[in-house]
Amino acid sequence: MRLKPTYRELDALLDRLGLKPVPFSLDVAARPWRTIDREIGIEELDPPSRDGVLRYQGEPVFLYIRDVPLRHDSVAEAVEDPEAYTRFHVADCQTLENMRRQKRFERYVVTNRARGPLRVFLRDGAAGTIHEAELDLRVCRHCLQALDWEGYTSGRARKSKMEIWRGFSREKFLERYSPTFSRQPKRRDTDGPDDYPPDWPQIRDAALKRAAFRCAACGVRVPEAQKRLLDVHHVNGVKSDNHPTNLRVLCKLCHARQPQHGHYRVEPQDRAAIEALRRGQGIRVGS
Numbered sequence: 620m621r622l623k624p625t626y627r628e629l630d631a632l633l634d635r636l637g638l639k640p641v642p643f644s645l646d647v648a649a650r651p652w653r654t655i656d657r658e659i660g661i662e663e664l665d666p667p668s669r670d671g672v673l674r675y676q677g678e679p680v681f682l683y684i685r686d687v688p689l690r691h692d693s694v695a696e697a698v699e700d701p702e703a704y705t706r707f708h709v710a711d712c713q714t715l716e717n718m719r720r721q722k723r724f725e726r727y728v729v730t731n732r733a734r735g736p737l738r739v740f741l742r743d744g745a746a747g748t749i750h751e752a753e754l755d756l757r758v759c760r761h762c763l764q765a766l767d768w769e770g771y772t773s774g775r776a777r778k779s780k781m782e783i784w785r786g787f788s789r790e791k792f793l794e795r796y797s798p799t800f801s802r803q804p805k806r807r808d809t810d811g812p813d814d815y816p817p818d819w820p821q822i823r824d825a826a827l828k829r830a831a832f833r834c835a836a837c838g839v840r841v842p843e844a845q846k847r848l849l850d851v852h853h854v855n856g857v858k859s860d861n862h863p864t865n866l867r868v869l870c871k872l873c874h875a876r877q878p879q880h881g882h883y884r885v886e887p888q889d890r891a892a893i894e895a896l897r898r899g900q901g902i903r904v905g906s
Contacts, residue, residue: 673708675729679731681708682708684726687739688882708759722854722855723856736753739752832868834849836870837872839900841870848870
């Protein structure tokens with residue numbers, strides 16, 4: 620049986636006050652779901668929130684690194700094995716904090732794409748090629764831990780951590796954290812891959828001259844005739860960001876010691892030449 624509530628005392632009070640009831644409705648006009656994808660800087664994210672969720676202009680977003688090395692023999696194999704690649708982040712977790720400390724945060728792009736694979740650029744270092752692909756990336760486990768998503772940290776859920784991780788839904792996450800977007804960033808994920816601009820040789824030479832052909836880390840001076848021993852390092856890891864504040868001149872040995880440069884190899888003859896210059900200038904570098 621359905622009961623119809625009455626509010627006699629409230630109605631009597633309204634009469635005494637000379638007021639009349641006003642119709643009320645909980646119906647809300649839903650705004651269209653709009654997707655945002657763009658490259659961002661750390662300064663564009665909202666300040667950390669109490670719940671730890673990453674937000675842009677008040678709305679929850681996902682961060683991921685779009686330019687990654689190809690770890691398979693073909694793009695088709697990469698699509699079949701997306702777990703071998705980068706994770707996307709939903710919270711201000713341990714991994715992002717490490718990236719901030721290493722000044723590599725600028726490598727991330729932001730999206731609120733709710734469904735489907737995410738767009739990446741796979742770099743084949745051996746072939747010197749870049750392949751655009753869409754991979755079904757997985758969520759970062761540190762993020763799930765930070766948010767205790769579905770009891771991932773506390774263990775209050777009956778599911779195992781593996782089940783929670785594999786079952787994570789971006790759409791469900793956005794629904795939980797109120798995905799109502801009022802504004803869209805200007806640039807989108809249709810932009811090309813992050814790469815050196817056509818005038819990179821001129822930008823590099825200008826940076827070397829500003830630095831007087833001196834390594835900013837160890838201080839070794841390199842004759843202009845041997846400028847191959849110097850690199851121009853992108854501090855935030857974004858090759859298309861060539862503002863002078865993002866460029867740091869380093870000798871090849873110091874460049875190889877930068878965060879996330881485990882792949883960087885220095886030819887034996889270049890190593891010997893740099894070490895000889897250091898000795899001649901009285902520079903000692905710890906291991």
